[in-house]
Amino acid sequence: MPHDRAARLESGENSDILIDLMALLSILCYPDARLNKIARPVEAIDARLKALIGDMFETMYEAKGVGLAATQVDVHQRLVVIDVSETRDQPLTLINPELLWASDERLKGEEGCLSVPGIYDGVERAAQVRVRALDENGQSRQIEAEGFLAVCLQHEMDHLAGKVFVQYLSRLKQSRIKAKLCKQERQAQQETARQREPL
Numbered sequence: 001m002p003h004d005r006a007a008r009l010e011s012g013e014n015s016d017i018l019i020d021l022m023a024l025l026s027i028l029c030y031p032d033a034r035l036n037k038i039a040r041p042v043e044a045i046d047a048r049l050k051a052l053i054g055d056m057f058e059t060m061y062e063a064k065g066v067g068l069a070a071t072q073v074d075v076h077q078r079l080v081v082i083d084v085s086e087t088r089d090q091p092l093t094l095i096n097p098e099l100l101w102a103s104d105e106r107l108k109g110e111e112g113c114l115s116v117p118g119i120y121d122g123v124e125r126a127a128q129v130r131v132r133a134l135d136e137n138g139q140s141r142q143i144e145a146e147g148f149l150a151v152c153l154q155h156e157m158d159h160l161a162g163k164v165f166v167q168y169l170s171r172l173k174q175s176r177i178k179a180k181l182c183k184q185e186r187q188a189q190q191e192t193a194r195q196r197e198p199l
């Protein structure tokens, strides 16, 4: 999910130099079918996984996001990174997260997604959840969450199940969003093609 509305204005600015230095991962964009893959459980918390966690945090912070699921970077394992703090210094790693409980009380908030750039819409979610997951050291922990963190946990865990938030919206809205994002993609490709033309 993006950090906030103001931040998303900056999120399109990518520096090629930063990408080279920081091992930023590319984020799949809806309606890419790979976003609908179901993630498998993580089997080992090894050096490779820890490197992936580091790269996912860097990618999330650089994109001004508050959460990123491995599915979004085309790694289909049950891994999510989150930081909903204003100060951007409270990283939360969830490996093999499980939803233990969700409240009957619901709330409807406006959501966005790093895989659906520029689109925000209302989604109804459980107001409180309890989630169990392993942290980056393999320690099992339970997280009781409400409000924005609860929404974020549900949003990111949906990604692991192959679900993007726009799938909660009406079919009409979904087709409009697809058309808009496909148009942006075409324009970006044309822009790249133009830049490649010899002078």
Ligand SMILES: [Zn+2]
Pocket: 001, 112, 113, 114, 115, 155, 156, 159
């Ligand atoms: Zn998302």
